Amino acid sequence: MDLRALMLFLGFCSSVSPAEVRLVGGPSPCSGRLEQQHQSDWEPVTDQNWDWNLTAADQVCRRISCGSVVSLRRTLDQEPPTDVVTKYDSRAEVTPVLLPVRVEITCSDSVKLVGGTHLCSGRLQVKWNQVWSSVCSDGFDLQDAEVVCRELGCGSPSGFKGKLYGEAPEWNTEFLCGGHESGLLHCDHSDRDTCSPGTTITLTCSDPGRVRLVEGSGRCDGTLELRNWGEWKPVDYPDWDLWSASGVCRELDCGALVSTRRRETSSVDTWKFESDCNAMYLFQCDTQHETSSGVIEITCSDSVRLENRFHLCSGRLQVKWNQVWSSVCSDGFDLQDAEVVCRELGCGSPWRFKGELYGEAPEWNTEFLCGGHESGLLHCDHSDRDTCSPGTTITLTCSGAMRLVGTNSTCAGELQMKVHAEWRPVVDEDWYQNRDQNWTSVVAAVVCSQLKCGSVVASDVEDFGSKRPVWWIESSCFQSAASLQNCLGLTDVYQTIYSLQVICSDLLVQPNISVSPSHDEVQQQKVKVVMGSNFSIICSTRPQYPGGSFQLVFTSSSTTFNYVLPTVTHWAVFLFPAAEDLHRGTYTCIYHLNVFSYNFSSTSQSIYLIPSAPLMDLIIRLVVHLLVMVLLITVTCFYFKKKTLSVETRSRNEETNVLTDLQ
Known part of the structure; x- marks a missing residue:
């Protein structure tokens, strides 16, 4: 059927x-x-x-x-x-x-979970007198949750809480389970018939009961086994990739995927999934019983995850504490915290992070104080803060672990990706099957964007000459730059002679610009030269590729000029015989190079040049100013002295006249 x-x-x-x-x-x-x-x-x-x-x-x-x-x-x-x-x-x-x-x-004839993300999560409802009723959250505890999860074959509870649902729960009676009962309606219950307005219980069980990890360090680490038709067997998957493996972590409520691999074994009975299964959870895929020589091993993070249904390395940051996943407050979250999270999840380095509103306040308000070197977010120091700006939670996107190698630029070369501490070349499976060059350009565009190397200039598949282990990637599954990691296949047996070559627009490093001689330190990209003297503007670049030319662009308030010189050992010197006021303006170096049959350019920072008077002129002007000031002071003093003497003489004459009159 x-x-x-x-x-x-x-x-x-x-x-x-x-x-x-x-x-x-x-x-x-x-x-x-x-x-x-x-x-x-x-x-x-x-x-x-x-x-x-x-x-x-x-x-x-x-x-x-x-x-x-x-x-x-x-x-x-x-x-x-x-x-x-x-x-x-x-x-x-x-x-x-x-x-x-x-x-x-x-x-189950009497209990169900509705509206959840999978079969073992959602709003709890019970059936009584042929009517399904939501259950009031008042008094619902861990023992009640254990009975429900076990009754549904869903493992143990991983989280439950009360939520508002617009209408009051119809089932207000409080369950009093001991945790051992076979069904929720077999538990004792109280005669309470009231409930806090509109609060119903939502429940998530840790294990849908169909997948598990065994023989590892804990329930979130080990060999993948699937229960089908009542029988547990290990799993082998011909097209295993990171997204498929992360589905197991989601099903087990174990946070983010840390690592996965296919381990070679002796002949064992396994369940195999159909290769085209893209369901959210593995137990929704069709399986076949088959003898195989390999099994899948998975390690999940039991303490941190990025909540996003479609991207492994992007989403809302959550941590697990006391078996409950909590969103993290964005207040105080910084680059060092982000570096620890991305490294812990095997997702490279932080690409961007920001605080966003999510309608409900974050449950985790404590501020992380990471140094950036810690192995996990919960290993960082943290403050005792227990408040948070209303409703702001942190969302984080990591770059993914990738690089371009084999050339003198980090923005051109063979694409390699790192999975479980191993770097391998990447080959696009869609190209391999169809030899359609359009698929490689899709991958290349994502790579240039994530490496912050501008836009894609060219992409091609080259023959390496001998077979090497590679990671397969399916470009047809891309949804955005952040989903590149999702589409990575991890089957160890893939070896090929091909590799994907990518060239991005920001191939060249940024050139430098300087002025010689300069009598003042450059401040805020402004530099002074002596009026009438010779000066040079020097353009240089770090050695990457031979050849090329420098274009010096001069812009003033009234005009724009361009000067071009070929490079000499990665330098070009533009000589100006005498500085004049017309040389005042902005100067920029642009490095041009033809490499890999494409033209590239890179622009330096700009400087603003100010011609100033020679030092002797400045000294003479300063002496003249000082002499003028001395003269002014002398004249002023003589004037005030003469005036004072005149006043004193007048006063004495007046006193003499007064004495004469008295006699």
Whole structure:
């Protein structure tokens, strides 16, 4: 039965009347063999091509009002040693015949999680008197959550909290579970009939019950195993990549992917996924039983993640504390903190980070005080701050670990990426299959952007001459620059003679500009030269490639001139015989070079040149100014002295006249 047929019989196609389905032969109407009604007859649903998965089974449970799916299995009408049996036809020839494969589903008849990101998360509802009711969050505790997760086959609880949902919960009674009960409605409960207005419980279980990591240091590290039809087996995946591996970490609520690899083993029974599965969670993919010589190993971060459904190295930063994931306040978050996060997640260096509003306040308000060298964010020192600007959480994008090598520039060469401390060349699988050059330009554009090397100039696939281990990348899966890491394939056996070469526009380093002689230190890109003297403007660049030329651009308030000289050992000297006021203005060096059959240029910083008077002129002017000042002071003093003497003489004469009159 294919997915289109599934949609038809579930009534998802508006042009077709909804078909009826039921579960029969089980202990309840919510468990048993799946049947579909055709006209007045009921017929078993077969799964000959193994198209059924847990998501489809969950839709059946919800359609018949039986909560969430607990298990899915396939059975044969008989019990032969394999799925293939033989019989003799009328011509006495042995003909292989596939027996019908029946679908059996078990649903939870009394509890379900709705509106979550996967089958084992969402708003908790219980069924009472054939009515589904949301559950009040008041008094809901860890023991209650353990019973729900176990009842749904979803492992253990990883987080739960009350949320507002616009309408009051219909189920207000408080559960009093001990944690050992087989079902939530088997727990004792109180007679409470009130609830805080509009608060219902949302729950996330740590393990959808279908994947696990074993033989590692903890539940977030080890060999990947999948449970299918009640049987646990290791997993092998022909097209394993970082995005697929990160899906396991998401399913286990283990934060971000740290590393994954395919380990060679002796012949083992494994589950293999179809290579074209792109579901959000691995247990939603179709699987096949197959003998393999390799298994998948995964290590997840159990303490930090970037919350984003589509990008491994970009998203809202969250940390895990006491088994609860909390968004991080943006106040005080700096470059050193970002460097630790990106390195911890194997995502290169920080590209950008900022605070954003998310409607609800961050739960993690403590400020990190990283030095930038720590191995993990929670290993950093932190302050005791417990407040945060309202609703601001940090979002972070890391560059991804990549480089261009083999030339004298960091913006041209063979593309290599680092995964699990190993650098390898990268080959575009879409190009390899179709030999379509357009795919390589897609990869190259992302690389130039992430390396801050401008725009892509050229990209090509070259023959290295001998086979080397490479990382495969699928350019057709790109959604943005940050998703480059998502599309990286990790199967170890890929070796090829090809490698992807990329040339970006910012190929050349920035040239330098200087003035000689300069009698003052350059301040704010301004420099003075002596009026009437010779001066030179020197353009230079770090040795990368031979040849090229320098263009000196002069701009004043009234005119613009260009001077061009070829480079001599990466230098060019522009000589000016006598500085005049007309030389006042802005000067810029532009380095031009033809390399790899393309023309490139790079521009220096600009300086502003100011012609000034010679030193002797300045001294003479200073002496003249001093003499004038001395003369002015002398004249002023003589004037005031003479005036004072005149006043004193007048006073004495007046006193003499007064004495004479008295006599």
